[in-house]
Amino acid sequence: MSHFEFPERTIINRKIPKKTLFSQVGFSPTEKDLFTSEIEGIYLLSIMNEDSMNLQAFYTDEFNYAEVIWIYVRLRRKNQLKKIAETMHKAFPNPSVLVLSLHNQIALSTAHKRVNQNDRTKVVIDEPIITNLFHGKEALTPYNKLLGSITSTKLSVVNVYALYDDLHQWLRCEPLIPLTDTFSTIRETREQIINILDDIHENQDKIHQLKQEQKRQIEFSVQMDLHMEIKKCEKHINEQIHELKGLCN
Incomplete structure (x- = not known):
């Protein structure tokens, strides 16, 4: 995960037991089966907040962003990549960056989470952005440029929302790569x-x-x-x- 260039104080690298998520999140039987059959392991890579990188929290009537978490998900196969991403975003109320790994490839996913106006203890998840699977270690490729644009030194650090939305917008540009075989960091x-x-x-x-x-x-x-x-x-x-x-x- 060195290509993400996490600030040292943000690095966690801790495994999250699936049973912990099952007990805390109201997963359906189908979603539990998805975790069991398609996911090899889940790891908390990094937490970016005020303590770890002096990143100011962002609270409004619509957003409740205290920190950005990076989650590494080791997959067993490519099946149902979109459904896995949707379920993983559901598992974490904080804005999350998913690193979905299969063999030597990764896909990245983000989704904004808004305060549920009917129940402010819950969130409403926007449609996730999910990139294609790509080789993260290959230099001088369009995907290497994409990875370079989302390192913490390149992202906005005004507050938690600004950082996460900046990263989210860069991932929205990913379809540029299969269409043009290039990526713009402008x-x-x-x-x-x-x-x-x-x-x-x-x-x-x-x-x-x-x-x-x-x-x-x-x-x-x-x-x-x-x-x-x-x-x-x-x-x-x-x-x-x-x-x-x-x-x-």
């Missing part, structure tokens, strides 16, 4: 890149829906109209990818 263009990536994702979803509708249609003329709409979306995606490459140069 903070000034990050929001623009995220907006383009969101637009590409929406068009990819639209193409999937159009293809499903095309299969259901019998009339040739309707199929051709859907085909033209698909081509229009594909053209828009290619234009957006070209724009992304320009922002990365």
Whole structure:
């Protein structure tokens, strides 16, 4: 885990027994089965807070962020990566960075957690961001640039929320890598890149829906109209990818 460059005072490296989580979190039988069958081990890597790195807590009506925790999850196989990430975020009320490890690869995941306005002892978890699995030790790769952008020395340290959201936004840029085979660490263009990536994702979803509708249609003329709409979306995606490459140069 050296590529994360944790400040020494934040490092914990302690195993978390699964039974401890089972007793503290209201997991369903399906979620317990997921832990048993898919997860080899869970470890608390690091805690970033006011004591460990002079990081001010952030309390508002919406957020209750006292610390950022880094959790290492050793997986048995690739199955249900998204479901595992969602369940792990549920297990910890604090903002968490998940390092999901399989063999020599890792995936990273974050999710903002907001105060439940109906029960302030609970949190509402946003849709998690989950990267693809990648080799974390390879130098001079786009993923190495991504890792470099989320080290503690590069992140905002105004307060706990600022640090976590900064890291979260960098992970939102990860789809840039499979699309362009590069990664931009230019903070000034990050929001623009995220907006383009969101637009590409929406068009990819639209193409999937159009293809499903095309299969259901019998009339040739309707199929051709859907085909033209698909081509229009594909053209828009290619234009957006070209724009992304320009922002990365």
